[in-house]
Amino acid sequence: MKSSDKHGKIIKASTKVFAKKGFFNARISDIAKEAKVADGTIYLYFNNKFDILISVFEQEIGRLIEQVTALLDKEDDPRKMLEIFIRKHLAEMKKNRNLAEVIQIELRQTNKLIRDYRNNKFSEYVDILSTIIKKGQQEKIFRQDIMPGIAKRAIFGGLDEISRVWTLNLDTKYTVDEAAKQMSDIFQLGILAPTSSS
Amino acid sequence: MKSSDKHGKIIKASTKVFAKKGFFNARISDIAKEAKVADGTIYLYFNNKFDILISVFEQEIGRLIEQVTALLDKEDDPRKMLEIFIRKHLAEMKKNRNLAEVIQIELRQTNKLIRDYRNNKFSEYVDILSTIIKKGQQEKIFRQDIMPGIAKRAIFGGLDEISRVWTLNLDTKYTVDEAAKQMSDIFQLGILAPTSSS
Amino acid sequence: MKSSDKHGKIIKASTKVFAKKGFFNARISDIAKEAKVADGTIYLYFNNKFDILISVFEQEIGRLIEQVTALLDKEDDPRKMLEIFIRKHLAEMKKNRNLAEVIQIELRQTNKLIRDYRNNKFSEYVDILSTIIKKGQQEKIFRQDIMPGIAKRAIFGGLDEISRVWTLNLDTKYTVDEAAKQMSDIFQLGILAPTSSS
Amino acid sequence: MKSSDKHGKIIKASTKVFAKKGFFNARISDIAKEAKVADGTIYLYFNNKFDILISVFEQEIGRLIEQVTALLDKEDDPRKMLEIFIRKHLAEMKKNRNLAEVIQIELRQTNKLIRDYRNNKFSEYVDILSTIIKKGQQEKIFRQDIMPGIAKRAIFGGLDEISRVWTLNLDTKYTVDEAAKQMSDIFQLGILAPTSSS
DNA sequence: AATGAATGAGCATTCATTCAT
C-alpha cells in the first residue's frame, strides 16, 4: 500500500458517488473531485467507468466476505451461523448505506451492462449461505428437502429487500436486532404456528 | 379505446426495450422503432422518458395485481393464499421476462431517479402479502410474533431474487413448480428439521 | 370579407404572439390557439411561418400608411406634416405595443431570414418622410443640403428608438406629446442654441 | 492571456456567425467550426448559447466604448465631441459589418430573450451621447429645452438606422464622411432652412 | 505519475408541416 493510495481513494469516492447518484448519473468528474484527484488520473488506475463499478463490488464485497467469514469461523452450529450471517449482513447494510445502495441497485444492472462480467465475489458471498445450509443438512439440523440453491436466494433476497427499504428512509421503525431476529425466525421456523404444522 | 391504441403499443414496446437495454441505455428512438411510431409521437402520450418508465410500472404491475387478486378471491385459507401468490408471481416472472427485468432492475432505481415518485402500485402489490399474513395471524394459523411488515419483505425479496436469476439465464434447472414448492415450504415451515425445532 | 374572417383572425393573433414571444419563440400552435383555429387551418391561409410574419408586416404597416396618409392629406405645410408624422407614429407605437414590438424587433430580422423579401410596405411608409422632406426643400422651407434619403432614416431611426424603449417598460416618464414635441424640435431646429449657430 | 486564447477566438467566430445567420439560425457547431474548436470546447468558456451572445455584446461594445472614449478625451467642444461620436460610430459600423449586424438585430431581441439581462455596456455606450449633450447645455452651446434622454435616443436611433441599411447592401452611395456630415448637421442645425426658423 | 483542457460522439426533445378524415 503506497503512501498515497490513489486506487483506494478512488474506490472509496466511487462508492459514495455511485450510492448517491447511481451509476449512470455519477460523473467521472464527481468521483475525481470526491477523491481529490484529476479526472485523467482515474484512467491511470481504471480502464473505464464500468471498471470502477466492478472494482467497487469486488473490493467492498471482498471486505464483507472477510468479515463474515471471520465471524463464522468461531461458530460451528449451523443455526447460529445462519443467525450470524443475517445479523452481520443487516448490520453492515444499515451502517454502510453507500455500500447497501450500490449492492441493491447498481449490482443489479451490472450483468446487463457488462455481458461478460460475472460477479464472482458476489456469488462467493451468497454461497456462504448455501454452505451453511448444506452443513446444516449434513448434520441433520436443517430439512433434507430444502434445496440449498433456492434457500440461499430466498434468504439473501429477503435480507436485501429489508435493507433496501432502509436506504429509502422508510420503515426505520425496526432496529437491526429486531429485523435480524424476525428474519432468523422466519427462515428457521417458518411462519406457520407450531400447532398448525403438519 | 382507439383502434390503433398507440399508448398501449408504446408501453409494450418500452417494456421490451427497457428490459433488454435498461432504462439508461434505452433510446427513445429504440422504443419508437419497436412500437412502429415516430419518435415525436411518443411525446403525444408521455411527458418524458421517466414518465414512460413509470407508466410501464403502473400498467404492468396493475395488471399483475388484478390477476393475483382474482386468484386469491377464490381462496380463503391463508396458507393456500400464500402459495397461490408465490406460484403466480414466479410463473408470471418466468413467463414475462421483460416485466421481470423491469421490476427487478429498473424499479429499484426509480426512487432515486424521481424523488417525488412513490411506486404506489408496487407497494399495493407487495402489501397483498402482508394482508395474507395478517389474515393468517387473525385465524391463528400464522405465528403471532411474525411482523407482517418484515415478513412481506422477506417473502417478496426471496421471490424477486429467485426470478432475478432466471432472467440471467442461470439456474434454469428449477421449474416454476419446484421453486414455488420450495419457497412455500421455506416460508411456512422454515428450514429447521421438525425434530430440531425448539 | 367573409363572416368568419379566418385570415384576419390569424393575422391579429400572430401579431400578438410574435410581439409577446418573438418570431422564433412563437409556435404555430400558439398562434392557432390565440386565433381559435386548428394548427392545420393556418396552412390553408399561409404557406409557412415566414409567410405569416410577412403578412403581418404588410397588413399592419399598410393600415399605418393609410392612417398617416389620411392625416397628411389635410395638411400642406411640410413642417406641420413632419410633426403629424412624428406624433402619429409615436402615438400608434405607444397605443399598439404589439405592432411596435414586431416592427422594432422582428422586422429587423426579416431581410436576413428571407433573402428574397423586400419590405415594400415598410419602405413605402418610411418614404413618406422623404416625400415630406423633398416637398419642404422645394418650398424652400427645409435646407437644400439635406439629403432626404439620409434624413428619412435619421428621423425614422430616432422615432423607432424612442418607441423601442417604451416597449421595454423603461422611460415611460415621457408622454407621447412631450416626446413628439422634442423630436420635432430636434429634427427641425437642431440641438444647437440659436445664438451659437454659425 | 493564453497563447491560444480560445475565449477570444470563440467570441470572434460567434460575432461572425451571428451576423451572418442570426442568433436563432446560428448553430453551435457553426461557431465551433468557425473558431476551429470542438463543439464541447465552447462550453468550457460559456454557459450556453445566450451567454455567448451576451459576451459578444459586452466585449465588442466594450471595445467600442474604449475607442470612442479615447477619441473624446482629446476634445472639449461638445459640438466637436458629437461629431466625433457620430463619425466614429458610423465608421466602425461600416468597417465592422458583423458587429453592426449583431448590434442592430440581435441586441434588439436580447431583452426579450433574457429577461434578467440588461445591456449595461450598451446603455453605457449610448449614455456617452447624453453626457455630451448635458455638457453642451451647461456650456450654453446646446438648447436648454432639449431633454438629453430623448436626444440621445434620437441620435443613436438615427445612426443605427443609417448603418442598418449599409448592412443590407443598400444605399452604399453615401460614404461614411457624407453620412456623418449630414447627421451632424441634422442633429445640430435641424433641417429647417435658417431663414425660416421661428 | 499526474494533470485538466480539449475532444466529439451521442441523444432527449421540440415543432413546423402534412394528410387522412
Added chain:
DNA sequence: TATGAATGAATGCTCATTCAT
C-alpha cells in the same frame, strides 16, 4: 373548408475519454 394526430428532421448540450505537458 377544417381538423389535429402523426411525423421526423434538427440541435443544444453533456461527459467519458484522450493526450500534450
